[in-house]
Amino acid sequence: MNKLNKIFEKWYELAKIGLEKGLNEECIDFSPREIVIVGMGGSGIVGNTLEDISHFYGMNAKVTTVKSNVIPFKPDERSLFIVISYSGNTIETLSAYKQLLEENAKTLVITSGGLLEKFAIENKSCMIKLTPKLLPRGDFPEIFYSILGLLVKNNVLRAINNEKLHSSIEVLKEDLENYAKNIANEAKDKIVIFISSKPYLSVAIRFKNDFAENSKSISFVEEIPEFLHNSIEGINRLLMFYKDRIKILSIGGKMLFNNIFYESFKEALNLKITEVDLGSDGVLNEIVRGFKLSGLVSLKLASIYDIDPDETSSIDVYKEKLSSVLGNRSF
């Protein structure tokens, strides 16, 4: 069995571990006005998820995400930067962290080790240490719940209590195997366009990323209603030529708009839309279920294609080239 499948079986456990870490973390000694999540790929996606959570439940701080080597604004004294890198060696994240240190920003580092851990210790940043020997994109529950625990404990996120947090973790025990297999079969040999909107947008982005990294498949995310004001023209033209090669999957779309809006949207698109069922038991549960489903579908698709979901050789080429260009330039 590949590593991702094995990690996936530990998601329930990892969520519980993460939540404990967040609830016990003492590092926030002020009321942040702004929370900025800094990270790439499977670490950065946590920022999108928190934006979705904030969009629906509201938070006492504005949440933004930076997926870049540069922080494009000056830190405020009431900004908290949560710098996440599972490996601790992602160059973009290290560079952004260095900039934050230079600007005396308040930081919380979340990592399993690497240079980020080293620098965090040297600079006395707060740190949450992650379970070692996993894959970055596999440790989503531990990272996500550690931050949720921290925000709930510090009254930044008041609409979610401990009970709600714990019951959302129970979602990870559900058996979604058959449903995931059905979606993977529908996506097989297709270019998938995920259509979504906040508070489900992070689920659609995760699907796109999981399809790419785990199943080596290209897919796209389009946000409603914006895509109905531009991309739909291009998509409908593409459908004239490749109708049988394109699949439109809606992530939470049906829950977001009233019938008239949704019917008009379906009418405008020249292809049937398939709804991905995230359940209807609260946005937090639905997001958590969506992330689990995304992982399962991408692993099923990888197995249909007989692809190793763990390896990411093109990304490795990029990382090696970047390291060789930067040499031992210190961060």
Ligand SMILES: O=P(O)(O)OC[C@H]1O[C@](O)(CO)[C@@H](O)[C@@H]1O
């Ligand atoms: O969490 P890390 O170790 O910074 O990695 C970030 C991203 O980089 C990758 O390893 C690929 O570049 C992804 O799989 C991962 O999500």
